[in-house]
Amino acid sequence: MAAVLTLAATVSLGRWQLSRAAQKEALQAEIDAQKNLPPIDQQAFLALDKATSALHRPVRLRGLWLAPHTVYLDNRQMHGVPGFYVLTPFAVEGSEQTVLVQRGWVQRNFNERAQLAPVDTPAGLVEVTGRIEPPPSHLLELGKAAPGAPAQPGAGSSPIRQNLDLEAFRAETGLPLRTDVSLQQAGPASEGLQRDWPAPALGVEKHYGYAFQWFGLATLVVFLYVWFQFIAPYRRARRLRRS
Template sequence: MDYPARRFGLRFWLVTLAALVGIAVTASLGRWQLSRAAEKEALQAAIDSQGQLPALDAPAMLGAADPQALLHRPVRLRGLWLAERTVFLDNRQMRGQPGFYVLTPLALENSSTVVMVQRGWVQRNFVDRTALPKIPTPAGLVDIAGLVVPAPSRLYEFAGEDKGTIRQNLDLGAFAQETGLPLWQQSVQQTGEDGAGLLREWPVPKTGVEKHYGYAFQWFGLCALLTGLYVWFQFVRRPAVRRFARHG
């Protein structure tokens, strides 16, 4: 007689324990990725809703208690370009081509505050890296429309490459100390039609929610695989092998 104690021995319970742990871990990781996806969707919805709000003027923008809360909010500003402080950020792409992001400080009208404006993108000189394109910059008061954004994302840089007109990255706080300009905490990404030889097809801010759904699918798929393998080897194939050995 084949007693349960013999059918379900130590090996069976060790395999069962390992399978349950694996199933629990992978299912938990899948649920965690879904929760991260939900958070990212909420963040993306907040970004989208910010972009639909009415544009702020300079006094309203500067009067905000938390500049961070204004990210992706439209603004309309009036001021003077400080062309001599223009910075070209290297190795930035647009339309699949490498070039420069052109950033120029804007001294706001009726204010002592200066805002760093990401004016657009221009293609670089592939023969001479130090040859800068000529960007027309009006000398009088200008009106611009844009979005409140952080400084451009940082790229890998070698030591000593954060000075001069051509730079790899720009830290607003460090630039303010370097130049003595009273820079606002955030920057503004100029929008509207291309102009002055600059393209403004800025990348749309994405939170990467698709990545989390992909990871969740992988974890749940692994969970299902572990479950299927456990059932197959412990309850389907194993009894069949035992029956074959008994009657073989």
């Protein structure tokens, strides 16, 4: 009975992990399909009540870079090299909307952390092509103040940040910033920035690994049951007959 229950549990858990992997593969296929769609034009983007419905889809916008509000997100890597993600608000032409653009990655100065590499920010009206993405991901931040605690003097004034909360950044800058999404600029390296953005880590391999472990445990249960219920008694009986 114990073997049957353990076998049923391990096989069920293995199948559940396979189903989770299939769900994430379907999600990855959906993301890839969104990326291959034609770019949304500016009017369609501005008309989106919830841009999250168009996540990962290309979009083409025209407007102005708000360079004084550029932020450098620290401890971001590209090809295993630590550096910064460079984020600049972008005022969309003909509207009161501003969207935060993840413009690219720049390597950090290993001798002087606060010395930032030059990034070219064109003045005047420019056209930006990118993908609609969630707000920048957050890294673990030690020593962060508890929610609701008063801000420390000068907090948020440095262009180098560990994380960036769009609601707080909107209040800090006074910009009409969209807080539901950001724009991840696409294209080859330019303006001193690289744009080999890492793919979303969905963890499909992790689920296959867990499934392998559960099915391996189920196989071990079957082997042990056969050994102790059939093979071991048979060997003992043979020894007794010989003696």
